[in-house]
Amino acid sequence: SQKIEQNSEALNIQEGKTATLTCNYTNYSPAYLQWYRQDPGRGPVFLLLIRENEKEKRKERLKVTFDTTLKQSLFHITASQPADSATYLCALDVSPGGSYIPTFGRGTSLIVHP
Amino acid sequence: NAGVTQTPKFRVLKTGQSMTLLCAQDMNHEYMYWYRQDPGMGLRLIHYSVGEGTTAKGEVPDGYNVSRLKKQNFLLGLESAAPSQTSVYFCASSYGVKDTQYFGPGTRLTVL
Numbered sequence: 277s278q279k280i281e282q283n284s285e286a287l288n289i290q291e292g293k294t295a296t297l298t299c300n301y302t303n304y305s306p307a308y309l310q311w312y313r314q315d316p317g318r319g320p321v322f323l324l325l326i327r328e329n330e331k332e333k334r335k336e337r338l339k340v341t342f343d344t345t346l347k348q349s350l351f352h353i354t355a356s357q358p359a360d361s362a363t364y365l366c367a368l369d370v371s372p373g374g375s376y377i378p379t380f381g382r383g384t385s386l387i388v389h390p
Numbered sequence: 391n392a393g394v395t396q397t398p399k400f401r402v403l404k405t406g407q408s409m410t411l412l413c414a415q416d417m418n419h420e421y422m423y424w425y426r427q428d429p430g431m432g433l434r435l436i437h438y439s440v441g442e443g444t445t446a447k448g449e450v451p452d453g454y455n456v457s458r459l460k461k462q463n464f465l466l467g468l469e470s471a472a473p474s475q476t477s478v479y480f481c482a483s484s485y486g487v488k489d490t491q492y493f494g495p496g497t498r499l500t501v502l
Contacts (some may be wrong), residue, residue: 284430308488319394319480319493320433365433369488376487379449380425382432 279303282366284386289356294374297351299366307376308341309349310371314363322370323364324351356388392416396481396494403471403501410467411497413481420482422447422464423491424456426477433480439464440487471501 289295299309308327312320326342326349327334333340339352349368353360363385366383367378392436397412413422420435435448436454453475455467464483468475478498482491 281495293418310490311429312491319482319496320491321493322490325488325490367491375446376449378491379435379436380433382430 277294280366280368280370280379282364282381282384284382284384286387288387288389291388293356294388295356295360295388296379297317297364297386298350299349299368301347301370304315305344305369309340309366309368310378311338311340311349311351312365312367312380314365317372318378330375342360353357353386356386358388358390361386361388391443394481394483394492394494396473396479398497399495399499400498403468403499405501407471407474408467408469409499410468410485411499413464413483413494415492416462416463417483417485417491417492418461419483419485419492420442420461421489422458422468423482423484424444424454424464424466425480425482426475427496428451436466436479439478441450444483471499473501475499476501 279302286301310325311323314320337354341350342351355384367382369376370379396413423438425433439458442461481494484491
């Protein structure tokens with residue numbers, strides 16, 4: 277069955293450094309991959325979407341890469357700030373029937389220390 | 391423009407009781423989703439709808455029913471609540487299936 281893997285251990289980094297989060301998947305080839313941010317007690321908020329034919333997407337301090345050969349997406353936050361501390365979720369369509377309904381990973385917690 | 395709203399925000403039920411969670415969106419989105427989020431389990435899809443009058447099962451549909459009588463509303467029902475349904479429930483909507491999902495603030499449900 278399809279699996280989406282995000283590091284369950286929190287990522288701790290110093291302010292100003294680049295944070296890199298990983299989303300790995302197995303089996304199927306998704307048509308797209310999304311990244312969301314979730315703060316405690318709140319619903320996820322969309323950040324970026326990258327499609328299967330795109331290698332990289334940028335938005336301000338955020339960058340997403342999508343390697344369909346490695347079956348991996350990397351999410352980078354440059355010049356990280358304490359306000360970037362949150363849980364980051366990846367979501368991708370893994371349904372073999374072609375419904376394109378996304379499945380979410382369990383998320384990785386990012387803690388940026390001042 | 392309120393986005394996605396959920397009612398209620400909190401609820402405590404006894405085992406066997408029933409309740410309905412209401413989700414409303416004002417963005418004219420076709421797709422609507424119900425998720426549950428448990429510690430260490432991430433977001434899991436319960437049911438979804440691809441348009442008014444349609445519903446489909448997600449990853450964990452057992453014990454839940456849904457209805458989408460109006461495009462802007464998506465209802466999640468628990469007919470006979472069980473402690474295993476204690477969770478935080480999120481509703482989301484999107485224009486198309488590959489588009490951004492907009493989430494509501496969540497409903498924290500406890501079943502005793």
